[in-house]
Amino acid sequence: MANFEFIKVDREGPVTTVTLNRPEVMNSLHSPANMELDRAFDEFAADPYQWVAIITGAGERAFSAGNDLKFQAAGGDMTLPKSGFAGLGSRFDLNKPVIAAVNGLAMGGGFEVALACDIIIASESATFSLPEPTVGLAALGGGLHRLPRAIGTQRAMEMVLTSRRVTAQEGQALGFVNRVTAPEALMETALEVARTICRASPMAIRASKEALFLGLEDSLASAIEKQWEYPAMLALLSSEDLIEGPKAFAEKRAPNWKGR
Structure with missing residues (x-):
């Protein structure tokens, strides 16, 4: 630092x-x-x-x-x-x-x-x-x-x-x-x-922030269509966190987020 x-x-x-x-x-x-x-x-x-x-x-x-x-x-x-x-x-x-x-x-x-x-x-x-x-x-x-x-x-x-x-x-x-x-x-x-x-997945937080801001630059219909291709969303959809969240929910425990 x-x-x-x-x-x-x-x-x-x-x-x-x-x-x-x-x-x-x-x-x-x-x-x-x-x-x-x-x-x-x-x-x-x-x-x-x-x-x-x-x-x-x-x-x-x-x-x-x-x-x-x-x-x-x-x-x-x-x-x-x-x-x-x-x-x-x-x-x-x-x-x-x-x-x-x-x-x-x-x-x-x-x-x-x-x-x-x-x-x-x-x-x-x-x-x-x-x-x-x-x-x-x-x-x-x-x-x-x-x-x-x-x-x-x-x-x-x-x-x-x-x-x-x-x-x-x-x-x-x-x-x-x-x-x-x-x-x-x-x-x-x-x-x-x-x-x-x-407490939430950092991958999901980043994808949500990015999608919100990028979506504001577009029409509603276009934003909903394009959101799957935003960089942070693509990273979330291929991440360990995407697996860990539902797994932790099913096992009734706190998730162990990896941020990757």
């Missing part, structure tokens, strides 16, 4: 937790941090023993304030990896689940990181916004496209054009937040969700 300066990576069984570790700048991200996140998620994607990832922020104030504007204004290199902002924004081939545990402010790119995850669990103190237009920028890290897909065009448009902040509770009502927790319960709730996912 690589050594990191701007993030922390911890593993508990099949769960990887990635912590944005720049609390002095509200976990905003510059190019070196983005490159570290790219490497961390490359490692997660490639490790057959890591099934679910959680991403969160260090400290109590912020999940991430997004792009490090002070670093940018000082002429710092803002090069992004091919995987996009935080190593997640353009990582479209990751079929393992990623959970965002939003512990505070998720602004701009920070909100976009959360939207790039599959499940968002938010502290009661969390807030979300895409304020890029107020500093002459646009939410090009995926926010302009993921938010309307999550909550609908009209509601997303209002958030984008006004740059207003949305609380965790409103985010849940709008539909982009899955759960809201007390601040002290955030990480345990995220880990509980991750452990629940890990």
